Amino acid sequence: MIKFDRVSKTYPGGQQALQQVDFHIEPGEMAFLTGHSGAGKSTILKLISLMARPSVGNVLINGHNLNDIKLSQVPYIRRDIGMIFQSHQLLMDKTVFDNVALPLVIEGYSRKQIQKRVSAALDMVGLLHKIQQLPLALSGGEQQRVGIARAVVNRPPLLLADEPTGNLDPKLSMEIMQLFEDFNQAGVSVFVATHDLGLIARMKYRTLTIKQGRMIDDGLNDQQDPLAEAPDLHDPNMPPVTKLPPKYTS
Amino acid sequence: MSLLFNGRTGDKTTRRVGFFQRVVMGGINHLRQALASLGELWRSPLATFMTIGVLGLSITLPSTLYLMVKNTEKVTAGWEEAGEISLYLQSGTTEQQAKQLLVAVSLMTSKIDDARLIPPDIALEEFETLSGLGDSLAYLDKNPLPYVLLITPKAEYLQPEPARRLLKELEQQSVVDFGKLDIEWLEKLYAIVSIAKDIVWIVAILLCVSVVLIIGNTIRLNILSQREEIAVMKLVGATDNFIRFPFLYTGFWYGFLGGLLAWMLVAFLLWWIQSGVENLAGLYQAEFTISGLDMQALGVILLISISLGLIGSLISVQKHIKEIEPS
Numbered sequence A: 001m002i003k004f005d006r007v008s009k010t011y012p013g014g015q016q017a018l019q020q021v022d023f024h025i026e027p028g029e030m031a032f033l034t035g036h037s038g039a040g041k042s043t044i045l046k047l048i049s050l051m052a053r054p055s056v057g058n059v060l061i062n063g064h065n066l067n068d069i070k071l072s073q074v075p076y077i078r079r080d081i082g083m084i085f086q087s088h089q090l091l092m093d094k095t096v097f098d099n100v101a102l103p104l105v106i107e108g109y110s111r112k113q114i115q116k117r118v119s120a121a122l123d124m125v126g127l128l129h130k131i132q133q134l135p136l137a138l139s140g141g142e143q144q145r146v147g148i149a150r151a152v153v154n155r156p157p158l159l160l161a162d163e164p165t166g167n168l169d170p171k172l173s174m175e176i177m178q179l180f181e182d183f184n185q186a187g188v189s190v191f192v193a194t195h196d197l198g199l200i201a202r203m204k205y206r207t208l209t210i211k212q213g214r215m216i217d218d219g220l221n222d223q224q225d226p227l228a229e230a231p232d233l234h235d236p237n238m239p240p241v242t243k244l245p246p247k248y249t250s
Numbered sequence B: 001m002s003l004l005f006n007g008r009t010g011d012k013t014t015r016r017v018g019f020f021q022r023v024v025m026g027g028i029n030h031l032r033q034a035l036a037s038l039g040e041l042w043r044s045p046l047a048t049f050m051t052i053g054v055l056g057l058s059i060t061l062p063s064t065l066y067l068m069v070k071n072t073e074k075v076t077a078g079w080e081e082a083g084e085i086s087l088y089l090q091s092g093t094t095e096q097q098a099k100q101l102l103v104a105v106s107l108m109t110s111k112i113d114d115a116r117l118i119p120p121d122i123a124l125e126e127f128e129t130l131s132g133l134g135d136s137l138a139y140l141d142k143n144p145l146p147y148v149l150l151i152t153p154k155a156e157y158l159q160p161e162p163a164r165r166l167l168k169e170l171e172q173q174s175v176v177d178f179g180k181l182d183i184e185w186l187e188k189l190y191a192i193v194s195i196a197k198d199i200v201w202i203v204a205i206l207l208c209v210s211v212v213l214i215i216g217n218t219i220r221l222n223i224l225s226q227r228e229e230i231a232v233m234k235l236v237g238a239t240d241n242f243i244r245f246p247f248l249y250t251g252f253w254y255g256f257l258g259g260l261l262a263w264m265l266v267a268f269l270l271w272w273i274q275s276g277v278e279n280l281a282g283l284y285q286a287e288f289t290i291s292g293l294d295m296q297a298l299g300v301i302l303l304i305s306i307s308l309g310l311i312g313s314l315i316s317v318q319k320h321i322k323e324i325e326p327s
Ligand SMILES: Nc1ncnc2c1ncn2[C@@H]1O[C@H](COP(=O)(O)OP(=O)(O)OP(=O)(O)O)[C@@H](O)[C@H]1O
Pocket: A011, A012, A013, A015, A016, A017, A035, A036, A037, A038, A039, A040, A041, A042, A043, A044, A195
């Protein structure tokens, strides 16, 4: 699903954020990306969502090289990727409904379908009762969940999250991770950057570790860390998961 | 329409709508966006009113000047038809020669409607009564006035150019000293009007440019104040076009409202001037109403101001929306 092929990224100004990064995440897989602050986690996610371009090397999604994507095609790529940010990136003067509806409005869905899907997405994150509120009237965790609802409302095949639990308490963090797990069970590839190692340890998914711009562990060949083992469920050779969680089907 | 995932829309056809429905929905969406942009303007009424005021005033000036030039043309167009040619005969021409000329000229029926001979003594009498000099003219020992032939050309020869040709032809006749077209002063007026017209054009172009700049700058400020919203929209897959439209509609509304205001101001100004014009016309025993501010003028003003609004916003949007990228 996501393939990095010897990717280096040097920011304008000379800051080398990534060096020769190589990894591959299979379709339907759920994986974590971890590392110190400044290691390059956000940079990797930005390269996938075309918020930045690699200086050297290729990034491929579903076999398509992102270097071949023209500037005018970028919006269409982003529609296939659900993105969740630590700073929720919500429109503060629009209601929760309007925020979650945004990707659907952009894609030109009908009013009725938007209504239905936004309700379903908000129900999934447990915020249906706040649908007409402004984001300012929500807590940090609730804002984060609105961001998640927006990311999944058009059912993208790929979900990226950058520190999605950064300012949440452990219980809420766990709930959000379980939400991601649900999406993953529905067939969505999920890639989460976080330095919440405790959370990762409890989740038992593949974990990629990056240090100072280099991939020091891609979570596949490392036998010493049993917690980082990918569960069988996500064996790339398995047929795609077909069981959908009830809330993701409407 | 997924670039990365072939089947992504394919197996979700039920969620997509048909082409025709999409077109209808697109239309409704645009209407909704247009109204939303109008609502957005309404949310900061003072700023909006000031912008529209500036636009309205900028459009008012050239519109008013244009209408005045137009009206001058209308007035002079009426005068042009009254062209007459006066042929002054050489002094010392006898009555016989003058009458021969009258007959000769009258025979040019293809070009001339009417010819009238005014002998010097009648002319002098007329002059006495009109000038009020009366008795003082009696001191002249000899009538200084020549024979004059007043000629009304046919309609085709009333326009300045053909009239001038006819005049040349008539001047070729014997005993004619010189001829005068009574539209000469009109041509001087035309020259002045044409300078005025040039000035109107220059002023109009300058003010139109300033309208474009004002709207462009206003839209630029709008875009910059919504920098974050735009970045978020791009983040969730909005195309530049999608982001552009609300701003283009804002430019449209600025143009529309500015044009409307200009039209009202022009109407007011014309009403104001009208009484003065009536006074003046009264002095000439004429009746004259300033015209031109009809529905067509409204249409033209609106069309121009809306175009200017769209051009201004288009320039701004083209430049600034590209610059905003999520990071
Ligand atoms: N826009 C930018 N311009 C210049 N340098 C940048 C830019 N963004 C990131 N960097 C640099 O690239 C390196 C990697 O940054 P990145 O944001 O990927 O780290 P991170 O792993 O996400 O850190 P954190 O956990 O704090 O979010 C850092 O040293 C940072 O200073």
